[in-house]
Amino acid sequence: MSEIGEILERIKKEVTPSKEEVNKLSEIAEKVKKRVEEASKIVGVEAEPLVVGSFAKGTFLKGEGDLDIFVLLPKHLGRGVLNTLGLKIAEIASHGKGVKAYAEHPYLRFYEDGIKIDLVPALKVEKPDEGLTAVDRTPFHLQFVNSKLDDTLRAEVRLLKKFMKGVGVYGAEARTLGFSGYVCELLTIKHRSFLKVVEEGARWHPPTLVKLTQEEYKGEMSHLVVVDPTDSSRNAAAAVSRESYAKFIAACQSFLERPSLEFFYPKEVEVSAFEYGEKHSRNLVLLVFETSPLVEEVAWSEIRSSAKGLGEHLEKAGFGVLGVWFYAKDTHAYVALELTRIELEPNEKRIGPPVYLREHAKRFLQKNFKKAIRGPWIEGEKWVVETKRKKTSVLEYLENDSSIDLAPDIRRAYKSKRVFVNEHAIAELKKSVEAFKEFAKFYHRRPTWLSF
């Protein structure tokens, strides 16, 4: 047995759920389904429970089983009932323990016997159609996947999911912008084994088109398209960012060259010696926002785009941004920026209008003639002046949010943000074990699976 073969056999065993786990989940599923049926009678609507998700497809990883149960309502009632009757049924079926959450539709989440259960109201749709949401489409995905998978392939799907998790590209949500479980299943169905998916992945280059049927793809092209076999106009991998796509390709290449368990079980990163300022003349600036409780999905996409906005703001100002990190948890959002410098030169050279835009040039000269440290002079065809900067420190540049591209909730929280520099930033991060662990990964940068 080859080295790769040994590793894969070992992982396969370690991620296959035990009979006990499957039985436990089945029992709970049956109970909850019954309660949905009972609740639908109480509410007086013909609702039908449907177990979907990785449990229904038999592709969940050992120890990570949870339940996604749809509460299917007759289509003719319309979407309006999902928020009312649908949630009412879910509430009764959860024995009042359900907490409201939002994806495309609102749903209830609760725990039973340590198992996370999502009860999701949805309309019962007869066939895949153009106007459907991702939620509406779920039953068709389930049907397709189960028609294609046998237990051998299920084991391969689990290998792929574990690999994706290990290298940090599993999950289509805003936090990761990676590969969903459904995409893992489709790739495995297409290529028939984990190893074949990895071999293909190692050769991917943009644009990559993966099709399971003969039908022509009718949607938009992007770096990665995995055509949804239940709807040939839909890219099931639309959430996969260019970075996740690239990380997956690189991990595939690396795994084939130097296969190891690291790809499935990432090492924890040591975070002992932070060598910001003194050793490497890098600087770390941390912003901490306290926001109203946000839906996780919203929080991550807001902090992601705000971090980008902050990075661009400081880069434009001349601070030399080396890296941007962000993290969100409950009511806390973090952005960390690695900068080349935290203090700018006292002067700046400002480029004005070309001399032949006479009125603009005149205004520029009037404005700058007296306050100039040098000039105005002509460079190329433009007036140029050297003036004293109004702001030189990064803290001053972060004071006002008006020229920073921020997401709405972060902008709202901006005034009360806290800012920390270098060792103070590290100290603040250490207050949250999870945040610090994530930051350490960012700080070290090198993927734990990469070796040479």
Place this chain on the structure above:
Amino acid sequence: MSEIGEILERIKKEVTPSKEEVNKLSEIAEKVKKRVEEASKIVGVEAEPLVVGSFAKGTFLKGEGDLDIFVLLPKHLGRGVLNTLGLKIAEIASHGKGVKAYAEHPYLRFYEDGIKIDLVPALKVEKPDEGLTAVDRTPFHLQFVNSKLDDTLRAEVRLLKKFMKGVGVYGAEARTLGFSGYVCELLTIKHRSFLKVVEEGARWHPPTLVKLTQEEYKGEMSHLVVVDPTDSSRNAAAAVSRESYAKFIAACQSFLERPSLEFFYPKEVEVSAFEYGEKHSRNLVLLVFETSPLVEEVAWSEIRSSAKGLGEHLEKAGFGVLGVWFYAKDTHAYVALELTRIELEPNEKRIGPPVYLREHAKRFLQKNFKKAIRGPWIEGEKWVVETKRKKTSVLEYLENDSSIDLAPDIRRAYKSKRVFVNEHAIAELKKSVEAFKEFAKFYHRRPTWLSF
């Protein structure tokens, strides 16, 4: 009389050559012409002297009269004779005092009674033709200008020349890349007065086309075209750089708004307090080259292009170039660079190939895996690594010329260059009064005529 009128009347008087000066030049010209005729008999060629240049056109500035005398040889002898018979005649006519110099053709320069005389061998051409050089064309320019100018217009030409000199855009040579005397004459002939030229100039914007005849311009367009009336395919202002063009426009605008004598008599710039490092955190780096004696024209164009190459080299390396100055005199060439910093951060972030260029990526990883300070990691779709810089100081970056775009003579002199920083640079510059005066203008940057 208006303020502008008063100024112009005063300048006109001050730049009109005295009768004595004109007479003296005439006498010398007649003498030299005779000697050319005699010399041509000695050599045995039918050579004809022709006084050209600003003296022949009556447009020279008081105290600045010199003589350009062509030695016209029969065309049928061909260009080959210019270097032999032509120079021989000039040599005899200069009484052996002539020093060889080069423009398009070689010529002799000598002094008599304090007057500079250039004796330029040329072929006698009947009419302007396509194949002509600037030298061949000179007699036709002379003919055209003299057919259009009267004494009133000559005074206006002198005003324009003095203005161009004062604002630093007079002269088509490599040092200035500005307006030639001929272009000054053409602009005055076109617009009929100095003031009208300035009013037009203040309104110029690129592309500017100035035509004296109805003929269509047949040459290339650029920011400024002054069509040569003796050849409609030639731009008489081709030498005018975009910066000289812009400076002239700005000076015209400024003169109309706040007329003053400054435009004609630039103030000497004070160079007392140099405030490089300490006050403004700017840094000055000076390179001094000793070259073999170069033709002035070659020296200036070499040092100009080498200064540009040096500026781009340091900008690319990250030193933040604020200004580039250059100067050439005899066997010395100077380049001064104003930098934001003279020391780079110890580390640098290096962007590698995208992950899907598999072989490139592999080589990048192999090369950087061990020596990386951080990473390699994936950013966007590319491998990135943080490594220790091999060089951090500007002196190290200037050591080797292999990646710097330098002109041939400067490259030859590069190994033996001397480099000075901040106060040492100032001290070195002070060793040459002329160089330091020029540097002071650059350092102060603001045109002396600009006021608000």
